[in-house]
Amino acid sequence: MNPVSKSTPRRQPQSRLLKSVGVALVATTTLLVGLAFAQTPALPQPAAPRPAALSDNLPIPPPPAPKTSAAWILMDYATGQVLAGENYDTRHEPASITKVMTSYVVASEMAAGKVHADDQVMMTEHAWREGGAGTEGSYSGFPVNKTAPLVEMEKGMVVQSGNDAAIALAEHIAGSEESFAALMNAYAARIGMKDSHFVNPHGLSAEGHYSTAHDLARLGRALIHDFPVSYAYNKIKEFTVGPITQPNRNLLLWRDPTVDGIKTGHTSNAGYCLMASAIRGDQRLIAVVLGDTSEKQRADDAQALLNWGFRFYETHKLYDGGVQVARQKVWKGTVDEVQLGLAEPMLVSMPRGKYTRLKPAMIVPKTLVAPIAKGQKIGMVKVTLDGKVMAERPLIALNAVPEGGFFKRLWDEFWMWWDTV
Missing domain, CATH: 3.40.710.10 (DD-peptidase/beta-lactamase superfamily)
Incomplete structure (x- = not known):
C-alpha cells in the first residue's frame, strides 16, 4: 500500500482539528467580548424604594372620563x-x-x-x-x-x-x-x-x-x-x-x-x-x-x-443623556470600541409600583466597522413592562472612531474572517 495514501487521512483530520480548535477559540473570545460590550445595563434603583403593596398587582382602574366634554x-x-x-x-x-x-x-x-x-x-x-x-x-x-x-x-x-x-x-x-x-x-x-x-x-x-x-x-x-x-x-x-x-x-x-x-x-x-x-x-x-x-x-x-x-x-428617569450606558466592539478603527449612550435623558411614565418589572433591552448591530461619527445612531434601547413597550430611544456613538491605518484594517479583516468561519 502506498505510504503516502496511508498518511494523508491522518494529516487531514489533524489539520481540520487544529482549525476547528482555532475557530472555537476565536469564536469563544469574540462571544465573550460581545457579551461584555453589548450587555444591556441594569436600570438604576430608586433612591428610596418603597415596600411592595397589595395593589401593585391590580390593574389600573379606568380614568374618570368627563361625561359632558367633547x-x-x-x-x-x-x-x-x-x-x-x-x-x-x-x-x-x-x-x-x-x-x-x-x-x-x-x-x-x-x-x-x-x-x-x-x-x-x-x-x-x-x-x-x-x-x-x-x-x-x-x-x-x-x-x-x-x-x-x-x-x-x-x-x-x-x-x-x-x-x-x-x-x-x-x-x-x-x-x-x-x-x-x-x-x-x-x-x-x-x-x-x-x-x-x-x-x-x-x-x-x-x-x-x-x-x-x-x-x-x-x-x-x-x-x-x-x-x-x-x-x-x-x-x-x-x-x-x-x-x-x-x-x-x-x-x-x-x-x-x-x-x-x-x-x-x-x-x-x-x-x-x-x-x-x-x-x-x-x-x-x-x-x-x-x-x-x-x-x-x-x-x-x-x-x-x-x-x-x-x-x-x-415617572422615572432610566438613563441620563450623554452618559455611557454600554460599549461595543469596533473593527478597523483607531480604537477597538465605541461608547454608546443616549442624546437626551430617557424617562418613562408607568403604573405605580411596577418599576422592578421593567425589562430593558439593547439592540445593536452584530458587527460595527469604522469609521463611526460622534452622534451616529448605532442601535436602540427599548424598555418593556409585561411585554408592552413603555419607552424606546436611539443609541448613539458618544465618541468618534476614525478608520485605522492599512495594517490595522488588514489585521482586523483577518480576525473578522475567522469570526465568520
Missing part, C-alpha cells in the same frame, strides 16, 4: 406621554386657551431680544373696540390710547383673560393681529402642534381657528419648560388694572394648592374649556378638557383626571 386628555409633563384621553386629536375651538399660545409667542420674542418687559404697549382703539369692556368677552380694563408696561399687559391677558390686552400685545409685537397670527402658527409648528391653526391672539370664534386637546397639552408643556417665568403668571389669583380687580377664572387655583395653571376658555361655540397643570413631589401632569357644560364642571373634570393620574402613575 374632548379631553391627561399628559405626563416629563415624558409627553398620554396617560388617558378621548377625541384628543379631534379639532375643536380652543377659546381663550388660545392666549397660552399668545403668551408663548410673547415670551419667545422677549427671549430673542425683539421686545422687552418694560416696553410701553399701547391700548389702541382697535384693541379696545374689539376686546374691551364694550364687547361680550373678557377684558382687562387698560384705558384706550394709553400705554402700560408689556409685562403688566401680559398679566392682564393671562390672569384676567383680557381680549383687549391680547390684541394690544399682538399689535405691539407684529403690527397687526393677522401678522401676529402668522407668528403663532410658526411657533406652534416648531413645538410640535400638529393639528392647530390660529387666526387671532384671543380665541374668539373665527373661521379657521382651531386646535386639539393633544396640541394644547403640548403647548402647555412647552410653555412650562421653555418659559417658566411667563408660565408663573398663570397662578396669580387676581389682578388689578386701575379701579378694577378681577379674579383668575381657574377655580382649581383655590381648590388645590398643587395646581399652578394654566388657562380657562369659554365661548358659545367652544363651550367651557380648561387646561390645568399640577405638580406633586417631582411629578407634573397636564389635563385639558374641551367643550364642557359649565365653569364648575370643567374644574371638576380636570381635578378628577389629575387626581387619578397622580394616584396611579409615576
Whole structure:
C-alpha cells in the first residue's frame, strides 16, 4: 500500500482539528467580548424604594372620563406621554386657551431680544373696540390710547383673560393681529402642534381657528419648560388694572394648592374649556378638557383626571443623556470600541409600583466597522413592562472612531474572517 495514501487521512483530520480548535477559540473570545460590550445595563434603583403593596398587582382602574366634554386628555409633563384621553386629536375651538399660545409667542420674542418687559404697549382703539369692556368677552380694563408696561399687559391677558390686552400685545409685537397670527402658527409648528391653526391672539370664534386637546397639552408643556417665568403668571389669583380687580377664572387655583395653571376658555361655540397643570413631589401632569357644560364642571373634570393620574402613575428617569450606558466592539478603527449612550435623558411614565418589572433591552448591530461619527445612531434601547413597550430611544456613538491605518484594517479583516468561519 502506498505510504503516502496511508498518511494523508491522518494529516487531514489533524489539520481540520487544529482549525476547528482555532475557530472555537476565536469564536469563544469574540462571544465573550460581545457579551461584555453589548450587555444591556441594569436600570438604576430608586433612591428610596418603597415596600411592595397589595395593589401593585391590580390593574389600573379606568380614568374618570368627563361625561359632558367633547374632548379631553391627561399628559405626563416629563415624558409627553398620554396617560388617558378621548377625541384628543379631534379639532375643536380652543377659546381663550388660545392666549397660552399668545403668551408663548410673547415670551419667545422677549427671549430673542425683539421686545422687552418694560416696553410701553399701547391700548389702541382697535384693541379696545374689539376686546374691551364694550364687547361680550373678557377684558382687562387698560384705558384706550394709553400705554402700560408689556409685562403688566401680559398679566392682564393671562390672569384676567383680557381680549383687549391680547390684541394690544399682538399689535405691539407684529403690527397687526393677522401678522401676529402668522407668528403663532410658526411657533406652534416648531413645538410640535400638529393639528392647530390660529387666526387671532384671543380665541374668539373665527373661521379657521382651531386646535386639539393633544396640541394644547403640548403647548402647555412647552410653555412650562421653555418659559417658566411667563408660565408663573398663570397662578396669580387676581389682578388689578386701575379701579378694577378681577379674579383668575381657574377655580382649581383655590381648590388645590398643587395646581399652578394654566388657562380657562369659554365661548358659545367652544363651550367651557380648561387646561390645568399640577405638580406633586417631582411629578407634573397636564389635563385639558374641551367643550364642557359649565365653569364648575370643567374644574371638576380636570381635578378628577389629575387626581387619578397622580394616584396611579409615576415617572422615572432610566438613563441620563450623554452618559455611557454600554460599549461595543469596533473593527478597523483607531480604537477597538465605541461608547454608546443616549442624546437626551430617557424617562418613562408607568403604573405605580411596577418599576422592578421593567425589562430593558439593547439592540445593536452584530458587527460595527469604522469609521463611526460622534452622534451616529448605532442601535436602540427599548424598555418593556409585561411585554408592552413603555419607552424606546436611539443609541448613539458618544465618541468618534476614525478608520485605522492599512495594517490595522488588514489585521482586523483577518480576525473578522475567522469570526465568520
